[in-house]
Amino acid sequence: MIEPMKFVSISGPRDDLDRMVNQVLCRYEIHLENALTELKSVSKLIPCPGTNPYREPYEAAEKLAALCSAGTKAAQTPSPASMTAEEAIAFVQETKKAMEAADAEKEALKQKLKDTHALYEQVNLYRELDFSIPELLKFRHIKYRFGRVLKELYPQLEAFAESSEDTILYKCHETDHYVTLIYFVPGPVSERTDAAFSSLQFERIILPDQYTGTPTEEIRRLEKELEDIKSQITQLDAREKTYLEDQKPALLQAVEVLGSYNANFNVRRCAAVTDKKEHPFYILCGWTTETDARALQKELEEDASTFFVIEDSREHVTSTPPTRLKNPALLRPFEMFVKMYGLPAYNEFDPTLLIAVTYSLFFGFMFGDVGQGLLLLIGGFLLYRFKKLDLAAIISCCGFCSTIFGFLFGSVFGFEDVIPALWLRPAEAMTALPFVGRLNTVFVTAIALGMGMILLTMIVNMAVSFKCRDTEKTWFDTNGLAGFIFYLSLAAVIILYMTGRPLPATAVLAVMFVVPLLLIFLKEPLAALVERRGPELSGGAMFFVEGFFELFEVLLSYFSNTLSFVRVGAFAVSHAAMMQVVLMLSGAETGHISIPVIVLGNLFVCGMEGLVVGIQVLRLEYYELFSRFYRGTGREFKPFLKKQTF
Known part of the structure; x- marks a missing residue:
């Protein structure tokens, strides 16, 4: 509803x-x-007017809350009523400042770690040099150059140094690609030597004056300093984590409060x-x-x-x-099909109950099997129980109806000799009809069921149209009173002829066949006359031509819509036939049944045919039933505010 x-x-x-x-x-x-x-x-x-004062504090609170360890939010957060918006903003600002101070300290330590590591990398290149670096840095008349050169070019530098009386070359460290070295040269000739080394791609390394001893001593000192800085960063991270854990309940509470105020502030837009x-x-x-x-x-x-x-x-x-929409829990999953077609307008009829009953009924008729129905019933229920999927609940309801029709058809996993059929066997039951001959009973039942559903939807259309004060659709439309009388009379004539009563059937046909069609033909001028707008016959001869062809189309639609329900019986027969094929492949006729073939065959039929039947039933609902009375032009009720319970 x-x-x-x-x-x-x-x-x-x-x-x-x-x-x-x-x-x-x-x-x-x-x-x-x-x-x-x-x-x-x-x-x-x-x-x-107004600028949202809660957006920035709320975003800050969310960022801080994201830094907290994962946990059950509802279990750790008190009621939002215990903290006001002003208190929440002040708390978030205080927490943010504390975290920013800690972050600034951490960034300073990280920068110090980076600088110290750079010093370590430099001095590590000269760990083989057994001299005090500060003593080297004090040289005034002798120039020194720290640097590196490509490994393949080092022999040329070495040859140049050996041939030069002014240059002393000392190899320090060698890697896969470079050789680290230091060379000494007198001040007056340093420019010439530097030019020669530079031509051989010598890359100079400038050592800062922070070093206090030999490279080996400096390496040990810097390693200890690096460990101390890392330890300080770790301790700072631990303090931040402890601080956030202590503030977590209040922080999550602030997120709730500010989130509510932030969302509610948008009410100003309306x-x-x-x-x-x-x-x-x-x-x-x-x-x-x-x-x-x-x-x-x-x-x-x-x-x-x-x-x-x-x-x-x-x-x-x-x-x-x-x-x-407000429906009982059992019907609520079927609202999914209604919303797929379109929500009903406020003054329209809610078809949830109708589609819940008819969809499950048609599905059970077309897929009647006790065993497979129970599989759908239990599987759908468990899936809905743990995953809360509406489609799973619909499958469970369809499985229940499949089980009922399985007992009526006497079929258990395709076996038709396990239980007696409470009604009939779909592939065997036949009915003798006048003018037609012998016809499968489920086909006759499906057509009769379809005619009843079409008449029911016509009644619903008349009620909805009358409520909306739509005169044409209520009285003169194809699905209005005129169409209802015509189709009901046609159904009565068919039933009378099929049951051997031709005389009253002919009388009904003669009286009720022409009048309703004439009303449908003249629905527009008649509706205008009833509404006191005056009869409208615009178009002259074209009005009668268009009306004739429209009436012809109406007759064809009645015929095709009725025959469309034959698929209900056809799928019931095809299901029984498919299971007979599965039993034949499993060797049931020879008495040696293959259990794997039975299991796989049932799973295949249950999955494939269940999907096809589900789609075909939905097609019947939309095209044969909904199209007669339902418009689906409603707009969804969307609360602007998130409902809260304090």
């Missing part, structure tokens, strides 16, 4: 808007409308305010359930600064009510 809706208006002092939203309205579900659009007749209204400088007030309006409307009205009766109005008349309401 469609839950009744009420249009409500709320107004009060503009400065009181945030309090109203965050302390009162957030506990109710309201589909807000744009107040400026709804209140066009009210002058001097402007959009509600609000309107007066442009008066003295005593400005806000206006909010929208749709809510009748239950919430009465509860909110009762609560606001004690609030002297707030005015609350329930619009019982819709004459002054611009928007159409949104649709909120």
Whole structure:
């Protein structure tokens, strides 16, 4: 069913808007409308101004909460009512400052670690050099150069140094690609030697003056310093983690509070305010359930600064009510099929019950087997129980009906000699009909069932159209009263002829065949006449030509729509035939049954045919039933505020 809706208006002092939203309205579900659009007749209204003060604190709180260890949020977070928005903002700012200070200290340590590691990498290149680095750095008349050269070019440098009387070359360290070295040269000739070394791609390395001993001593000192810095970073991380864990309950609480205030602040996009400088007030309006409307009205009766109005008349309401479906838990999964077609409009008929009953019934008829039905029933139930999938619940309901029809057909995993058929065997039962001969009973039953469903949907269409005051669709449409009388008369004639009563059948055909079709042919002028708009016969001769072909199409649609239900019986017969093939392949006829073939065959039929039958039944629902009475033009009820319980 469609839950009744009420249009409500709320107004009060503009400065009181945030309090109203965050302390009162957030506990109710309201589909807000744009107040400026709804209140066009009210002058001097402007959009509600303001910058969201909760967005940045909320984003900061979320980032801080993400740094906390994972856990059950609901179990560790107290009620949001115990912390105000101001307290939450102050707490987040304090926590953010503490974390920023810790981060700044950590960044300083990381930079120090980087610099120290760079020093370590430099001095490590000269670990074979057994001299005090500070002593080398004190040289004034002898120039020294630290650096490296490609390994393949080192022999040339070495040859140059040996041939030069002014250059002393000392090899320090060798890697796969480079040779690290130091050379000494007198000051007056240093430029010439530097040019020669540079021509051989010598890369100079400038050593800073932080070193205090030999390279070996410096390496040990720097290694210890690196370990100390890493230890400080680890301790700082541990302190941050401990600090966040201590603050976690309050932090998660702040996230809840600020998240609520941040979302609720967006209500201003739907609000309107007066442009008066003295005593400005806000206006909010929208749709809510009748239950919430009465509860909110009762609560606001004690609030002297707030005015609350329930619009019982819709004459002054611009928007159409949104649709909120409210069905029992057993039917709720079938709302998925309704929403796939389109939500019903507020004044429309909710087809959830109809599709739940007919879909399960048709599926069971087309897929009748006790064993496979129980598999669908149990498997769908377990899947819905643990995964909460609506489709799984639908499969479970279909499995229940399949099990019932399995008993009626006497079929258990394809075996038809295990239990007796309570009704018939689909592949064997035949019925003798006049003018037709012998016909499979399930085909006859399927057509009769289809005719009954078409008549039922015509009744629903008349009721919905009458409620919407649509004269043409109620009385003269193909699915209105005229079409109902014609199709009911046609069904009665067929039944009378098939049961051997030709005389009353001919009388009914003569009386009821022409009049309803004539009403359908003249539905437009008749509807205009009933609505006192005057008969309309625009188009002259073309009106009769178009009407004739439309009437011919109507007759064809009645015929094709009725025959479309033959598929219900056809799939029942094909299911039995497919299981006979599985039994034949398993060797059941010879008495030596192959269990693997039986299991695999049943799984294949259950999966493949179950999918095909599910699609075919949905096609019947949409094209043969829904198309007669259902429009699906509704809009979904979407509460602007997240309902909270304090």
